[in-house]
Amino acid sequence: MRAPEGPIEFTVGAGAGGSPDIIMRTIAQIMNEEGIVENPIVIQNRSGGGHSNAYNHVLGLPGNETTLLTLASPVFTTPIVQGTDSVIDQITPIAGFVQSELVLLTTPDSPYNSLQDFVAAATEQPGRVRIAGGASGGNDHVATGLIEKAAGITLTYIPHESGSAARATFLGGNVEGHFATLAEGLEAINAGQAKALAILSAERRTEEGYADVPTATEQGVDVVYTQFWGVGGPPDLDPAVAAWWADKFEQATQTARWQESLEANMQLGEFYGLDEAGEYFAREQETFRTVLTQVGLAAQ
Template sequence: MPRLTHTLCVAALCGVLSAGATFAQDMRAPTGPIEFTVGAGAGGSPDIIMRTFAQIMNDQGIVENPIVVQNRSGGGHSNAYNHVLGLPGDENTLLTLASPVFTTPIVQGTPSVIDQITPIAALVQSELLLFTTPDSDLNSLADVVAAATENPGRVRVAGGASGGNDHVLTGLIESTTGTTLTYIPHESGSAGRATFLGGNVELHFTTVSEGLELIASGSGKPLAIFSAERRTEDALSGIATATEQGVDVIYTQFWGVGAPADLDPAVAAWWADRFQQAAATEQFQAWLAENLYRSDMVTLDEAGAYFAAEQDTFREVLTRIGLAQ
């Protein structure tokens, strides 16, 4: 059965753009096999993103070294980042950056991870959508705010992990609108989705591709998207942004990659270049389009600034909702 993914050639333009970007720094390739350390279990979004990069890098000869994606899951990604923090200067290990890498140290009161590693790149972003159950009385974000104002704490959100992106976004909405919502954490995003689909709660956040499934199957009613502009796809263009609805919250979930502390800058520059090359491939752009992710890639020092800014947001929100130690 031939698959149609290869026909989606949105990549051409992007390919030209980033192929033109060259680095002033010296670049040096590491030798030997590479481990992409992932703090999520196999099947989680960070895992899938890194496996996609690993596959493209090896398949297309962008990276000759064999790449292994190693799931060191558990402890809110701390098993993974503690492993990488213990390897200063190591050239063969990269750490996958997802929100728990930022939030777990804040929640547990341990030193920041992001301040200790060598930033390589911010790779992939996804907007988040807010859903309610199909037969709910809520029809807009304004209705949610009204309901939560009338009965503080009575509007429930089925979420993923405590301190996760949807928890942070819940906190942002609460503080922007001066309301209180009840966030119910689960073992994983999909466990939270089961609670939502079972009709046990009012609200649930999804990524764009998860949201598209809920819309197509009629099992969720979209209320808002938390981006600056609406999506352009037919099924999604009717979803108003939170800002349009008077709630000034823009929030993007992101994934990135970093290396152990004290990495040779030439190797860091090489990795940044390879990730850019991989992202420019047709294969990656097709994957991106299929999963409705974005890839606004920034690398090295720029990525460091990006991560630092995100860390500030996480710390601020987690402090406000009383989770920060």
């Protein structure tokens, strides 16, 4: 293993305040403050274009040892939707390290009190029920497509530059639905800004605030979906540097601070490094390709 020299940039394709941004800021802070990485780490938000601004920046730095790309779902899905070359096939896989389930929210004054109500409204008026989400082809879009396919309905998906921008549209009462991570959803619920219709998990959550929220499957819509985040290096990154980074990410995810962050955000922390990460990313890419093709979002 070999350490890179100089300041480090973690490139993030989402705006400040979005899940990828928060995750990478948290782990960067842990790395620096706990002495795992001595190089100063800066988070650079290069949002827009379904994360293409971020990934094209990193793809344009072959062999660069001081820039890493945050891997969120649009990095996988945007090329599939746009019909461009796979990003995952070009980057150097380093680590996958955090996963999160999603909750479907509606506004607190909404007439919908269950996913069945939501589906019934969309059945009666196809396209009338709107979902505010992040980038086209991202997690929110995929989840929307899965709900549409499983329930046989048509929803209107409204993409935004980032998840935080989509959340603002939802909180402003401009749409009927929004997918959120469990922590984001609970914050909105506790603030009286939203109510939960369904969680896209295999089993009900047991935390206060979610214990009484049925899964989508329980409500007759057979959808289970988990989003994930990871990190990769530019093409042709020295394997010794990639191994060094994988080791540092694994060390950071084993700290008490990271474990506390996972618990606070109701996230999962399965770790994949190097070749295992590459295999994991390849499997997820094919899953995205299959789902996006099924729901008609993949470029032909």
